Structures are given as structure tokens and as C-alpha cells.
Amino acid sequence: MKTLLLKKEEVRSLISMKEVISTVEEAYKAFNSNQVVQPDYIGIHLPPPRGEIDFKLSYYMANEVISMKASSGGFNDNPAVHGVPSGMGTILLFDGKSCALICVMDGSLITGLRTGAAGAVSVKLLARKNSRKVTSIGTGNQARMQIRAISEVMNIEEIHAWDNSPDTLARFKADIEGEFGIPVSMASSKKNGG
Known part of the structure; x- marks a missing residue:
């Protein structure tokens, strides 16, 4: 064999x-x-x-x-x-x-694909059917994979994101908006999302 x-x-x-x-x-x-x-x-x-x-x-x-x-x-x-x-x-x-x-x-x-897919399966089965917003705490490679996967099972209209690195957060915003055309709101705190 x-x-x-x-x-x-x-x-x-x-x-x-x-x-x-x-x-x-x-x-x-x-x-x-x-x-x-x-x-x-x-x-x-x-x-x-x-x-x-x-x-x-x-x-x-x-x-x-x-x-x-x-x-x-x-x-x-x-x-x-x-x-x-x-x-x-x-x-x-x-x-x-x-x-x-x-x-x-x-x-x-x-x-990376499997971890993103696990998030998408959770969203598919557990999220409200009219959900259109996603929040990401952390904006590294796994966060990007999660967005790619969730976009396969949900119509994402808005993303709220936080990261302890402002540079990583800014790159995430630019990359995701460029790849998907979905607006990304950058949160100043993981507590209040704004």
C-alpha cells in the first residue's frame, strides 16, 4: 500500500x-x-x-x-x-x-479550517435565525477563519471586533472589509463592545 x-x-x-x-x-x-x-x-x-x-x-x-x-x-x-x-x-x-x-x-x-468550521456549525445550530452581527474577541488568524466559516452559514452584515493589539485589530478590519465588504467596528474594550 x-x-x-x-x-x-x-x-x-x-x-x-x-x-x-x-x-x-x-x-x-x-x-x-x-x-x-x-x-x-x-x-x-x-x-x-x-x-x-x-x-x-x-x-x-x-x-x-x-x-x-x-x-x-x-x-x-x-x-x-x-x-x-x-x-x-x-x-x-x-x-x-x-x-x-x-x-x-x-x-x-x-x-484552521476545522476550528472555523466548528464555530460555523455552532452558529448554524444555535444562533437566532435572524442574527446578522458577529463579535470577535481577538483578531488573529483564527478570528479570520471563523469569519470565513460563519459567512458560509449566516448572512453577516456587521462585525464587532476587539484585540489587545491595535495594529492587529486595524489589519483585521482592513482585511475583512476588503475580503467580504462587511463593516468592522473596532471596540475599545472587550467589556462594552464600543
């Missing part, structure tokens, strides 16, 4: 946010129906200035696939010192029948 190797660009070309939202919703239903075996994750905190690495494992009975994700974060010196991101992820897929390794793929994009 051959092992497929997928780089980040290849992963990006194979999936869309809409597909990920549908898959995350299916995964929640499968987990709730006891079709998923998912032990607690294991994490290792490394001595400063380094961060941590987590290992997450699951088995989905319906498609006989075992997945393992290794994801790191908090390695803030990485870009300058090592020329790699401060957080990275890798996903391994195994055939559940033979335990043969069937795929190794970059997990950074999938992690």
Missing part, C-alpha cells in the same frame, strides 16, 4: 470551507452516536522559550480510518531563528483494517 504525501498547497487545492463545515457537522453527529473512539490527547510542554506539542488521536468506525494529529504552538522564535512558523501541524491517516499508513499531510490549514 502506498502512502500519499500532501503538502499545504495540495491540501488547500483539495478542500473548501463549505466541505469542512459539512464534515465537522458529520463528525459531531458521529461522536455523539458513539461512532468515534477518541482518547484524551497528550501534550508535552518544552522548556522556554519553546512552546508545546500536542498529539490527538481518533478512530472513525464508519470509514475505518484512524487519524493522528501532531500540532505545536508557542514556538515564537521559530520564524526568526529556524525559518518556520511558530506553530505547525501534521496529520497521519491509517487504514483501520490493516493499520497501514495511508496519508501524511500538512495539518496547519486543516486545523
